[in-house]
Amino acid sequence: MSDQTFRISAGEALTAEKITEAGEKPTEAVANYALRLGDDALILAQRLGWWIARAPELEEDVALGNIALDQLGHARSFLSYAALAWDKTEDDLAYFRYEPEFVNLQLVEQPNGDFAATIARQFIISHFQFELYRRLVDSTDATLAAIAAKAVKEVDYHRDHATQWVLRLALGTEESRRRMIAGLGVMWPYVDEMFRDDDLVESLGDAAVRPSSLREDFDTVTGAVLAEAELEVPEGFVARGGGREGIHTEFFGPMLAEMQVLARAHPEATW
Amino acid sequence: MATAAQRKRSDDAELPEDPAGRAHFDELIAADQRVEPTDWMPDAYRKTLVRQVSQHAHSEIIGMQPEGNWITRAPSLKRKAILMAKVQDEAGHGLYLYSAAQTLGTPRDKMTEDLISGKAKYSSIFNYPTPTWADMGSIGWLVDGAAICNQVPLCRASYGPYARAMVRICKEESFHQRQGFEILLHLSRGTKEQHEMAQESVNRWYAPALMMFGPPDADSPNSAQSMAWNIKRFSNDELRQRFVDMIVPQAEVLGLTLPDPAIKWNEERGHYDFGELDWDEFYEVLKGRGPANAIRLERRRTAHEEGAWVREAAAAYAERRRVESEKAQAA
Ligand SMILES: [Fe+2]
Ligand SMILES: [Fe+2]
Numbered sequence: 022m023s024d025q026t027f028r029i030s031a032g033e034a035l036t037a038e039k040i041t042e043a044g045e046k047p048t049e050a051v052a053n054y055a056l057r058l059g060d061d062a063l064i065l066a067q068r069l070g071w072w073i074a075r076a077p078e079l080e081e082d083v084a085l086g087n088i089a090l091d092q093l094g095h096a097r098s099f100l101s102y103a104a105l106a107w108d109k110t111e112d113d114l115a116y117f118r119y120e121p122e123f124v125n126l127q128l129v130e131q132p133n134g135d136f137a138a139t140i141a142r143q144f145i146i147s148h149f150q151f152e153l154y155r156r157l158v159d160s161t162d163a164t165l166a167a168i169a170a171k172a173v174k175e176v177d178y179h180r181d182h183a184t185q186w187v188l189r190l191a192l193g194t195e196e197s198r199r200r201m202i203a204g205l206g207v208m209w210p211y212v213d214e215m216f217r218d219d220d221l222v223e224s225l226g227d228a229a230v231r232p233s234s235l236r237e238d239f240d241t242v243t244g245a246v247l248a249e250a251e252l253e254v255p256e257g258f259v260a261r262g263g264g265r266e267g268i269h270t271e272f273f274g275p276m277l278a279e280m281q282v283l284a285r286a287h288p289e290a291t292w
Numbered sequence: 293m294a295t296a297a298q299r300k301r302s303d304d305a306e307l308p309e310d311p312a313g314r315a316h317f318d319e320l321i322a323a324d325q326r327v328e329p330t331d332w333m334p335d336a337y338r339k340t341l342v343r344q345v346s347q348h349a350h351s352e353i354i355g356m357q358p359e360g361n362w363i364t365r366a367p368s369l370k371r372k373a374i375l376m377a378k379v380q381d382e383a384g385h386g387l388y389l390y391s392a393a394q395t396l397g398t399p400r401d402k403m404t405e406d407l408i409s410g411k412a413k414y415s416s417i418f419n420y421p422t423p424t425w426a427d428m429g430s431i432g433w434l435v436d437g438a439a440i441c442n443q444v445p446l447c448r449a450s451y452g453p454y455a456r457a458m459v460r461i462c463k464e465e466s467f468h469q470r471q472g473f474e475i476l477l478h479l480s481r482g483t484k485e486q487h488e489m490a491q492e493s494v495n496r497w498y499a500p501a502l503m504m505f506g507p508p509d510a511d512s513p514n515s516a517q518s519m520a521w522n523i524k525r526f527s528n529d530e531l532r533q534r535f536v537d538m539i540v541p542q543a544e545v546l547g548l549t550l551p552d553p554a555i556k557w558n559e560e561r562g563h564y565d566f567g568e569l570d571w572d573e574f575y576e577v578l579k580g581r582g583p584a585n586a587i588r589l590e591r592r593r594t595a596h597e598e599g600a601w602v603r604e605a606a607a608a609y610a611e612r613r614r615v616e617s618e619k620a621q622a623a
Contacts, residue, residue, distance in 0.1 A: 037369075067364060070372075073379050074360040074591070077599025079353065079387055086380035093373050100369070112368050136602050192612060193605025200601070283367040283425055290483050292368040292425075292475075 035167050037097035037111055043164075044105060051162050052106035053124075053221055054229050056114070057265060058153075059099030060125035063115060064273075065146060066092035067280050068133055077136055084182060088143070091175040098168045116284035120274055121267035127260060128211035130273045134204060137197070140186040141204035147179035148243050149215050152235040162228040184246050191250035202252065209255035214262030221265075321522055326452035329395040337521055340514070341451050342396045344523065346403045349389035350414035352382045353407070354588050358422040359431060367425060374471050375428060381464045388460060392453040408593040416574070417504050419582030426479055426486075426493035432472015434494070434501035434539065440465045441535045442505065450522035473542065480547045487547075494543070495551045502566075503574045505532040511571075533563055540564050 047055060069089035076082040100111040128146055133139045154176055157169035190201040216236040222229050247254055262268075284292075313332025320327050327333055356379050363379065366372035390400050406412035417435055422428070443465060446458040479490035506512055506528040518524035526534075536555070543550050554567030576582070 063369075066372075070363040070376055073363060073376065073383070074356040075595045077595070077602035079383055079390075081599075081602075082356070082383040083380055083387070086376060086383065090373060090376050090380065093369065093376065097369050097373070115369055116367070136599070189606050189609040190602070193607075193609040194601065196601050197605030197608075279364050283365050287367070287483065287485060290367075290486055292371050292478060292482075 035098060035171050037094075037101040040098055040101045040164060040168075041105070041110075045102075045164055046105050047102055047162065047164065049106055050221060050224055051165065051228055052103040054225055055099045055103040055165065057124045059096045059103060059114070060123050061096075061129050061146070061150070062092045062099065063096035064123070064125045064276070065129040065142075066090075066096055067276060068129065068131075068142075069139075071133055072139065081136075085139075088179050088182065091172075091179065095168065095172045095175075098171075102164050102168070112284065116281045117288070120269055120277055123269065123273070123277070124265050124267060126211065126215055127262055127264040127268075127270050128208065128215065130264075130270060130276060131208060131211065132272050134207060135200055137190050137200035137204035138207055139204075140183055140190065141201070141208040143179065143183040144187050144205075144243070144246075145208055145212055145215075147176055147183050148239055149235065150176045151180050152238050152242075153230050153232075156230045156234070160228050160230075161226070165228065187246055187252075188250050191252050201250075205252065205255050210258045210260040211262070213259045214264060217262065217265075219265065321450060321520075324448075324450075324522060326455060327450050328452045336517075338396050340518060340521070340523065341454065342393055342398050344518075345389055345393040345396070345451075345454055346398065346406070347413050347415075349386045349393060349403065350407045350412055351418065352386035352389060354414045354418045354592060355435075356382045356386075357588055357591055358418055358420070358584075359428060361422050362425060362428050365425070366428075371428075371475070378432070378468050378471065381468070385457075385461045385464070388457040389454075392451075392457045395453045396451075404596065408589065408596055410580070410589055413578075415504060416577040416582060417500050418588060419577050419585045420496070420500055421584045421587075424489050424493055426476065426489040427497070429472050429475030429479060429490060430493045430497040432468050432470075433476055433542070434472070434497045435504070436465050436468035436472060437539065438501045438504040438535050440469060441531050441538070445525035445531075446523075448522075448525065473546070476546050476548065490546075491548050494548050498551050499569055499573075500577075502532055502535065502569055503571075505529075505535065507571065507574070536564050536566050 066089045069085055069092065072085045073082055073089070076085055096115075097111055100114045104110050104114055126146075128142060131138075131142055133142075151173065154169040154173035158166050158173060160166040160169065187201065190197040192198070216232045216239070218231050218233045222231055244254060260270075310332050314334070317327065317331060317333055317337075320331070327337075359375060359379050359382075363372065363376055366375050390403060393403060394400060403412065407414070417438075422431070440462065443458055443462050447455055447462055449455045449458065476490050476494070479486040481487075506515075509515065509527045509529045512528050515524060515527060519527075540550065540555060552567045554565060556565050558565045577585070580586075
């Protein structure tokens with residue numbers, strides 16, 4: 022993938038605080054799109070954060086912590102931007118929406134499972150996010166482009182981390198191979214949903230990236246890794262999806278309750 | 293280097309005295325210079341360091357848990373990010389310190405075994421639970437604050453790898469203390485419930501934080517030798533005093549009280565006086581009867597055991613790669 026280049030814009034030093042400060046209001050449609058990408062990153066960060074102090078080795082506590090932190094950073098940028106459209110804050114969106122108001126992909130809310138399942142989820146989402154962000158840097162919406170320019174470099178590391186682990190686990194021991202296959206089997210049904218276009222994306226034109234346009238590159242790149250790992254692309258059951266419309270799997274509610282519990286107990290407080 | 297390290301394996305018998313090495317070591321200490329892994333060192337010096345550095349590493353690792361407890365529930369995204377970064381820093385500290393300890397000839401596996409079998413000690417402070425969000429503030433302000441008082445002088449410790457690890461660590465610890473202070477400040481100035489949450493938490497953490505400096509000098513038999521070796525620079529009581537002098541004015545800024553009615557400025561000493569600590573409680577926790585000892589160790593053990601298959605896979609894959617590249621070279 023080293024031949025792929027992407028524009029690195031002034032968005033490098035972009036933070037959630039700066040987006041809020043700039044106060045550049047997105048249109049309703051752009052805000053709804055930013056909300057999707059923000060929710061993907063937020064829910065993934067929430068899942069990954071659990072691993073800190075539980076990883077198989079200290080180096081992985083650090084690596085998964087890094088990835089979770091990057092994702093949380095991306096989430097904060099997207100949500101801060103979206104929030105401007107509704108005169109809200111990133112925290113209003115993260116802590117005071119209910120389950121059906123979240124529009125993340127169902128993949129990211131899937132439970133961590135064992136390390137192999139977490140790696141399978143990482144493998145899928147980081148390749149997806151990389152393909153998405155490297156196109157979103159050309160968005161006609163300057164803020165989305167700037168957020169993507171920062172995120173794409175970090176996600177490039179995430180996919181490398183996941184790819185290396187897929188190879189290690191698939192080609193390591195009999196047990197790790199068995200677990201890697203099982204992990205991919207659990208997560209792969211949620212792949213299909215990631216590439217579905219809908220009215221919102223259509224209406225945004227060149228401000229957004231059509232999910233369906235990512236499928237080919239995603240299949241090529243992940244397919245090559247799976248081939249090197251001597252694994253088959255999992256087939257069979259395809260989840261119905263619906264995350265973008267607020268339909269979630271039953272794992273989502275408890276996770277959200279945990280994330281929001283303290284903030285909701287003190288709705289009038291700031292922290 | 294490998295031979296030097298091997299020579300110093302802790303399970304080896306006492307080595308015969310090396311007069312030239314001994315003279316060099318004594319010179320380094322007298323001149324307050326750094327001892328490096330390849331230098332000869334007395335067995336007792338090495339043992340003291342292995343114990344101290346590995347305990348310190350274990351403390352960083354176990355210390356991830358009480359704060360890790362709140363990552364998923366942090367009440368704002370900004371606080372969540374800061375907390376995640378902090379807990380991750382602690383993992384990094386553990387890694388630097390294990391590396392420093394390894395230069396003394398003790399493999400990391402051995403140190404890990406000692407930790408999860410309960411043989412090795414770690415700072416008792418992490419055996420207290422974190423039931424409220426305000427504990428994230430108290431840990432940063434008081435626990436990291438006490439750690440800084442302890443650790444800044446260690447940046448000049450005589451053993452080079454340890455001193456250098458401490459320099460990196462101390463930079464991050466001051467950020468940790470500041471974020472803890474900010475959490476408490478925000479709570480203290482927030483709603484009534486938030487203020488109470490902050491005060492209740494400080495009440496719980498104050499005495500345990502003061503005990504982090506170890507028993508009173510009179511009951512600390514190993515300190516004198518460590519000071520002679522330039523590992524320790526100040527006595528337990530000196531450091532404790534320094535800490536109290538630091539936090540009393542900070543508590544005033546926070547608008548919180550410290551749970552010790554005996555705290556009073558002593559004009560003559562130029563320090564704050566403070567009350568006696570309950571050392572029986574300290575020794576109870578030290579002996580493994582703290583409120584969360586069993587939980588912390590069990591969690592570490594579980595992570596280690598459940599991760600075994602992953603580490604085995606990584607090792608097998610590395611070996612497979614090595615064999616492949618050898619074959620490729622031979623061809
Ligand atoms: Fe630390
Ligand atoms: Fe710290």
